[in-house]
Amino acid sequence: MEVFTKTKVVKLKSHLDKYLIADDDQENTRQSRTGSTQKARWIIEQVEENNQVIRIRSCHGKYLTASHEAFLLGMTGKKVMQTMPENMMDSRILWQPIKDGFLVRLKNVWGTYLRGNGGTIPWRNTVTHDTYFNASTYNWTLWDVEAIQITENDLLNEYLSMVSSFSSVSGELSGLDIGSPVSDRSTMQSPKVYRNQNSFFSRSAMEVFQNAKTVRLRSTHNKYLTAEANQESVKQDKDGSSKNSKWTVEIVPNSDNIIRLKSCYNKYLTASNQPFFMGMTGKRVLQTVPKKVDSSVEWEPIREGWKVKLRTRYGQFLRGNGGLPPWRNTVTFDIPYRTATKHWVYWDVDVVEIAIQPPAPLLLTYYTPQSDSLASESSSGSTSSSKSTSFSRQESNASMADLGSPRNEDEGRVIYYHVADNLGEYDEEEEELSIIFKGNDVGELKMKLEEIVLLDDVVVCTKSPLNGKLYPLQLQLPPDNLSMHVVLVPSSSNGAIGF
Template identity: 50%
Template sequence: MEFFTKARAIKLRSHNNKYLVADDDQKTIRQSRNSSSTKSRWIIELVEGGSSIRLKSCHGFYLTATSESFLLGMTGNKVIQSQPDSLKELPIEWTPKRVGPKVELRSFGGKCLRANGGPPPWRNSVTHDEPHMNSTLNWVLWDVEPIEVPENGSMKEYLSMMSTVSSVSDDLLSELGSPVSPRSNYNSPRPSFMEKNSHRFSINKAINLFENAKAVRLLSHHGKYLHADEDQESITQDRDGSSKTARWTVEFVPGADKVIRLRSYNNKYLTASNIPFLRGLSGRKVVLTVPHRLDSSVEWEPIHEGNKVKLRTRYGQFLRANNGLPHWRNSVTHDIPRRTSTQGWILWSVDILEILPKSTRPQEISNNETPSTKIQEQEQEQEQAQAKTQAQVKIVDGRTIYYKIADESGNIEDEVEEMCFTFRGNGVEDLSRQLEEEIGIEDLIVCSRNPLNGKLFPLMLQLPPASVVLHLIVVPADSKVGRDLERRGMVL
């Protein structure tokens, strides 16, 4: 309780490193990484004669525990914003309990405020519930961050003051995970001598990743690969790393040893265009092109950072993998990230798919020659060199696994989108472990559906050959259908 008696306003940060926010519809409660928004600020009201509190949002509504199920058949109940007739109503009261450096917030029914993870519709949702699995015990724990409020200021004055710091438009853009508006004021300090030399070292180290590579694939911060879309123009992200559209051929730029070009499966180049991705924002489109002259728009400078790289255009912007709501989700732009939460969006892991034979170096292409002829010549020379030297190549193995998550009774809604990821393990145990990490659910059962009677049966001994495309059903072990499978002895 001491967390709340010393502060007038707080922010609550979940185990997902996201903040509890009150949406503008004045009803929805969810999680967001944007800590600067007024929607993440909660005014504390102590309940007289007790150890409970009330939390009031920036809209003047209270954090409320309802008895309405979040999803039919599941145990979690909705948490909303509401304006009760009386402040003595129990659903707006929460009892804090300290757990180490964090707190639990228990509703009137004894359930805990819970920040959910996993795939939609669970992702970023907030319910009140009891965690039933070890992997979800920390989902009910919150970090409390006090906020300074003027001692003599009212709630209205405080929110008015905060609104001058964070405008509605920038707040909305941050919620979408988008680049900030060009109107934002961003000033970077002049780099020192040591910083300049460190930067040169990062470039030299990064270029070593590409100098012996004939083909690579790039994995974004979100666990998705850079793909050349089959419309032969768009660039996207996708979890399928085995597709030909995730393969990029590396070319070094003549006269610039530390600059590369990336060519897609259809012989088009990764290009930083001048076209705004969305009007009024700073991010610009990254597309596929075959320019008549190979200019700076198809040139990228790798910069090493940790075990990843940044790819910078010749004009100082970076290849950026976006996330958030459509149209940002899975899009790729070139931009400069200005928020702490999006700094990782310009970092890429490099997987080498094919090594360049030692006898072959990238051929120079003069600016007055069309690339298509030279590309064919390069490919023929490289294929001949490969046949002579019989160079060993390193290919990243893997198979694409498609899956859906069943509800308590083993049913799946038709509109639920099938998800996928690249699996590099050998057996059912490895697959179960990777699915637990992918979904965020512990103790699950990996099943397939019998095509004759439609019933679920668990995968137990071994996986089918890699040539067989797997479409799986994931069942939580503590669900009704999971307990039924165990009772019938179908789960080892």
């Protein structure tokens, strides 16, 4: 990130010694060995709302965008375009620089990376965004950042040429602050910024767990961390609906960044001292009930884009292993030395049950029907106290009923969901995420999904089988417990929703 804060104009060179180029059609991007052209220059804009991400602007005044459009049908890579979104906090134009030695990876919030492709046509010289799964393409997401020394007059002329392509420029531009993005300082109309739309940028991984009572952890192999029936071992399993894949969250007292995870057998996820294989660095992860709760059952959540790493007190990470037996589906903790397996320590967190905070004890003791102080209150004050007493009792009874009642074997229905962007668009070919939801209230479902995807003020929609339009769900879900498919649309995208 440091290199991007010290310079305003850069060139990005891929592992093939080719430069990222903004095509003349002002829409596509590609790689080229010619780095002397203006099309190889990209202007860096810092994001005030989050200093960990940047916007990258081409010489045509458009932003480097991770689109939802597939590069080739059936392939995982998607196109990287030049666009001018209405919302400057649109997640598609926000990139997080991640240093890797002397090079940089550019990651978007969906967890994919800017990638300069090699190989034969049609891949040669193309630019997509994708994850890196095998060692042969691992370097394709690495970029060398070349800072461009440019005078203030050159930068001003470049800004003026950009804004003149889509806005009339007044004489006030002569007083333009060179140190600020032109979209903030120029006389053109600034796009409306919905600050709450991407509030997940400023949230830590710990905040996700603080608001959760029960979670599921899904590895990069799309398998869930599961407590085995022997009440000792843990593994990865594709079945995320079983009780064994749910983990109760405990916040460690007097700590703001450490948690414990308890299995359905009331045993803690534990980083043991037992080696998985003699001579190997990875050690076993178990379920245990230690005589004294110590650091072996404590984990520190660390955020990586949409994903989370769980670190022990000694610097190792919870890892879901892949490969051939005996490694396949096992869970260990280790430090990822090999680049090909570094992403094995990343986990998706699905919040299954939201933590309900109990009512404040002060309200329960103050508003007591037997209290003599109520007799001296005025009639209006007595009415107010009576209402408060009733409300507090209801909260308390609901809370106690939730905590004291046994878990129902009926876990509810499966809700599959997509998350749309600020334009109401989403990729139907992408795999849906899912949660288990108990109940029929749309408001409760909305609140639960907002906690999981870390977005504020979304509309829960369903797709009409007749015309393919999205329509908001109203009041109640269908009375049966059949699974449902929904789409989460930001409330600012009402134009994309049928009413």
